[in-house]
C-alpha cells in the first residue's frame with residue numbers, strides 16, 4: 001500500500017482543484033497535485049515533471065539530478081572495485 | 094519507467110554485494126552473531142522478498158521485518174468497527190484493497206460484503222469522495238489507514254469534501270505515526286537491532302530530521318532507503334559502512350524522492366485536519382502512546398467516529414498468535430507456533446499473513462531465505 005509509482009504529468013485538468021493528468025506507463029489518470037506545487041513551482045510549471053504517484057496524489061517531484069548522482073555513486077563503487085581488484089592482481093605478481 | 098530499470102541493474106547489484114561482503118568481514122560483531130538490520134517499512138519487506146534480497150546477502154546479516162505495514166498492525170477490534178460501520182443501513186463503505194481480508198473477531202470486510210454490506214475497494218480516497226458526490230442519498234465512509242505516507246491524501250480529501258460541501262462523506266481515521274512506533278521498538282527490552290533501513294515514503298512527507306534521536310540517543314544508524322533492489326542493497330551497504338566506522342547517523346539514500354526537510358504542503362494539510370491521540374492500540378504490540386491521530390473537532394462533520402456510533406471494543410489477539418514477537422524481530426515468522434498450520438494466507442489468524450507486505454505471508458509465499466541458502470550450500 002505504501003509503494004508509489006513514477007509517472008509524468010501531461011496536462012493540467014483543473015486549476016482551481018489542483019488536478020492534473022498523469023501518464024504511468026501509458027495509463028492515464030487524473031491526480032491531485034496539492035503536495036507538489038508551491039510559490040516557487042506552480043501548477044503550470046508541472047507539465048513534463050516526473051512525480052511519485054501514491055493513492056491518487058502526486059507526493060514528490062522526482063529529483064533527476066539526485067537520481068543521477070546516486071547512480072554515479074554506484075557506478076564509482078564498481079570502478080573502485082575494479083581498481084582494487086587490479087591492484088590486488090598486480091600486488092600478487 | 095523513469096528510474097526503475099536503472100535501479101535494477103544486476104551488474105551494479107553484484108558490485109554492491111561484493112562491497113557488502115567485504116565490509117561484513119571487517120565488522121567485529123559479525124564474527125560473534127548476525128548483525129540485525131530492521132526494515133521498518135512493509136514496502137521494503139515486500140521488495141526484499143520479491144527480489145530475493147535476503148538470500149543474496151551474506152548470512153552474517155539478518156534482516157528483521159519491522160512493524161511498518163499499516164494493515165498488519167490493525168487490531169481486531171478496529172476491523173470489527175469497520176464491519177459495524179459497513180453494515181449500517183444506507184451505507185457505502187470504501188477501503189483500500191489491502192484491508193479487505195484482515196480478520197476481525199467475527200468477520201473480515203470481505204465476508205461482510207459477501208453477507209450483503211456495500212463494501213467497495215477504491216484506489217484513492219478521492220474516488221470515495223466521487224462516490225459520495227454521485228450518491229447523495231447515501232452515506233459514504235472511507236477507511237483511512239496508513240502512516241504519514243497516506244495521511245496527506247486523506248487530509249486533503251477531507252478538506253476537498255468541506256470546500257465542496259459534500260456532507261455525506263466521512264473518514265474513519267485509523268492513521269498511525271512512525272516515530273512513536275520506532276521508539277517503542279527501541280525501548281522494548283528484547284530489542285536487538287543494530288541498524289535501520291528508514292521508510293522511504295513516510296520520509297518524503299516528514300523528512301529525515303525526526304529520526305535524529307535514533308542516532309543521537311539510541312546510537313543506531315538509520316538510512317532512509319528507496320524500494321528498488323539497488324536502493325535496498327545500497328542502503329544496507331551504507332548502514333554497514335556506518336557500523337564499520339563506528340558512526341551512528343541519519344543518512345538518506347533515497348534523495349531522488351526524499352528531501353531532508355520533508356514536504357511542507359503535505360504536513361500543513363495533515364496538521365490542519367489531524368491531532369495526536371493519547372494512545373492507539375496495535376495488533377501484536379499493544380497500546381503505544383501518541384502513535385495514532387484523530388480528526389480535529391473542526392472536522393467533526395466528516396469524522397465517521399463522531400457521526401456514527403462505532404462499537405470501539407478492545408479485543409485481545411488470539412493467544413496462539415505471535416505477531417508481536419515477529420513484528421519486533423524476536424522470532425522469525427516460521428518460528429510462530431501456528432505458522433502454516435492454523436495460520437495461512439487462505440485462513441489467516443494474524444494480519445501478517447493477510448497483507449502482501451506482511452512478513453508471514455512473504456515467508457509463506459517465497460519460503461525462508463536462510464533455509465534456501467542452507468539448501469544451496471549443501
Ligand code: SF4
Nearest residue numbers: 416429436443445453
Ligand atoms: S504465523 Fe500468523 S499468528 Fe503467527 S505471527 Fe504470523 S500472522 Fe501472526
